Amino acid sequence: MAPVGPRSGDAIFSSIDRVNAELFTLTYGAIVRQLLTDLEEVEEVNKQLDQMGYNIGIRLIDEFLAKSGVSRCVDFKETAEMIAKVGFKMFLGVTASVSSWDADGTCCSIILEDFPILAKVFTTAMS
């Protein structure tokens, strides 16, 4: 039978189960708060969050490949586009854009407008 072509981020996002964005934001906030209480050092907390993100990522990639049906990317540029356009859309429902490529094409920025988690962040002003 004919292989299924890659699906768009929107199509996948609407077809899978979702949780409330508020729940997600507040849960994440609670995790960060707890880590800060436990570890106290911002550096340590960031390291821990990075490790958690990595562990989540290695499980997420299979779901991404299974649901989107994309094939191997040819180069890093394509990988970045795939993450920004399909990945973020599929898992978080946000659109991201890729920019600021360096000369080698090895480094770029992924810009997110309206990131749900940031809605609840308050920064203190130092007087």
Next chain:
Amino acid sequence: MAAIYSLYIINKSGGLIFYKDCGTKGRMDTNDSLRVASLWHSMHAISQQLSPVNGCTGIELLEADTFDLHCFQSLPGTKFFVVCEPGTPHMESLLRYIYELYTDYVLKNPFYEIEMPIRCELFDINLTQAVQSDRVALLGR
């Protein structure tokens, strides 16, 4: 009705992480299934070397007199293969559906360690439903 004999899932290093036999034929005990899975992992890897064409992704179908073996390898390297009666249709769709079940019920299980044997109840339940013959026919749409 054409039948599925067994299903194997192999991790990236070639170890068997899941084995289910669905029929009365071709039952294997644990040691044999582990051995067979490792052999298949090696053969799959060798087939990629043997291929005269660049970019070969390994054996997808093995046809024998008494069975067919369909294999699907995900990009990260996990292999799903099913042994079935010769001529059973829709096996590729079934393997892709099982891959989705794996991502939904195994990988999202926080108690499941990557590359370890799969012991996830929800996965078992959904898999049993998926391999029922009438469900397999639906996959071929």
